[in-house]
Amino acid sequence: MKKIRSIFNSGLKVFRPILYLLYLFSFLSKRDVSIWSFGGDYNSFSNGKYLAKYIRKQNKGIRIVWLVRRNIDINKIRKDGFEAYYQWSLNGIKLSLKAKYQFLNSYVFDINYWLSGGSIITNLWHGVPLKKLNYDIKSGPSAKLFNPKYLPRWFMSLFILRLKSSHYFLATSEMTKEMFSRSFKVEKEKCIICGYPRNDSFFTSENDALPQYIQSKYNSDEKLIIYMPTWRDSGNDFLTDSKIDFSELNKICVKEKYKYFIKLHPLTSIDTSIFEKFSHIHLLPNNLDVYPFLNEVHCLITDYSSIYIDFLLTNKPIIFYPFDLEKYSTQDRDLYFDYSSVTPGPKATNSQQLMKEISRLGRTEAEYLEKYNHEEVKEMFWKFHDGKSSERIYNFFSNMD
Known part of the structure; x- marks a missing residue:
């Protein structure tokens, strides 16, 4: 089947003049x-x-x-x-x-x-x-x-x-x-x-139920954190480059009653077995739609992914982990803005700082929104909410x- 598709796609390129007709x-x-x-x-x-x-x-x-x-x-x-x-x-x-x-x-x-x-x-x-x-x-x-x-x-x-x-x-x-x-x-x-x-879906009550996969790994007294890093054009194994101390992260999640879910870009290729030994860290399936339950997430962690701009509409905390900001902005992709000016949340550039920010998530959401000019940035990107x-x-x- 793959060979047939390859021949078909090659044919489309060869007969490009016919396609224009x-x-x-x-x-x-x-x-x-x-x-x-x-x-x-x-x-x-x-x-x-x-x-x-x-x-x-x-x-x-x-x-x-x-x-x-x-x-x-x-x-x-x-x-x-x-x-x-x-x-x-x-x-x-x-x-x-x-x-x-x-x-x-x-x-x-x-x-x-x-x-x-x-x-x-x-x-x-x-x-x-x-x-x-x-x-x-x-x-x-x-x-x-x-x-x-x-x-x-x-x-x-x-x-x-x-x-x-x-x-x-x-x-x-x-x-x-x-x-x-x-x-x-x-x-x-x-x-x-x-x-x-x-x-x-952020503004409707029709999506209250969490997906079965999350329910099976989550207790009602726990809070959800979701980590959604962006895709790198370079194709590097950025999760290894991020040097996140997952053992320490798991300890924090156990202590603070968090469940930490990781949702990677579908094109990301990594060894997923590294997460199997952790009780409070789980990798979400590639085909799982996160939007119906993002309102149930207590905090988003990301780097340059546009998911955070959508998440602004939920008025929930965001932690930014741009551990490779200089490399990313020069080798992978230019940015439209000064990064710090449009990312309303604490910035962690190494694993130790990230652990510290996750441990401090107990602050009220009202204090978070006021401190990081959340509303101002939201208005830049969204005319309607x-x-x-x-x-x-x-x-x-x-x-x-």
Whole structure:
């Protein structure tokens, strides 16, 4: 099967001129405004998943279809009750040519771009940026793709779908609107400020139950801490580089009645067996959606991951552990901001400092929010904090025609 997929993908590149002709012919297809297609990963960070669930719940006569690449688990989507097909299947081709509105999670390869002519493509993206994105990246491995020294961007975009822009882009505030417009080459007026559908779950009582995996390792008198570090472009084993003393951490968690859960980026490759000997430290499954229970988490620990920007909406404590800040910002990815100015929480740069901050979590949340200017930073990134992001997006597009 892998060999067949490899041959198929190689064929797409060889016959790129034919695909461009196919793209032009797709403009002749009559689009149906009642068909909304979604593409990309169906995971925790998928705004598309949460938007699609909202639309289905409203029962507005919209046909929701997921048209995905072969590397996506289509059965997982169907198990959630959605109609789903692979992009180049017969049904996938038909619906790619019919759908008026197409939503993606990252780049246009999330949908069947070659059959998208005449449709309206919207990038829901998967995180408010702290790290520089796309054309704003000036250093690190990704800079070679978005800002090559010897080839013009328009020429590169002929061969790399990741460089093609969507028609609309989802933003969360006036500031992020500017950033997304510049970094993705989308007109500023086409960057719509609605908020993220996945964060709507912070403002509802429908997600009170903790996942079974967490319940099995958690007592009601304990508090949850979740550690969610970001992905490094360099691919280094950053968890080893972080030099966290997990034995000492486990002792603190036992004493303070904390359960420490680690949620790594799906691309992270580490030896997970190192956590098996600890009673209060657990590695969360890659496919576990954290958003429905983030409101139950007492504290988030992270470094540069945009998850903290979402977590600001919960008004809960955040501890930052940027142990490799200088290396990360120079070798992996530039940052948009002065790190200390937009990270409202204590900073630990080594394991000893991290242990100290975790031990001090007993402070009241009110004292924490006031000390670290939490509200000021939250307002920078979020125009809305009302749980109505999906509603705004739905209304915007349904009122377009």
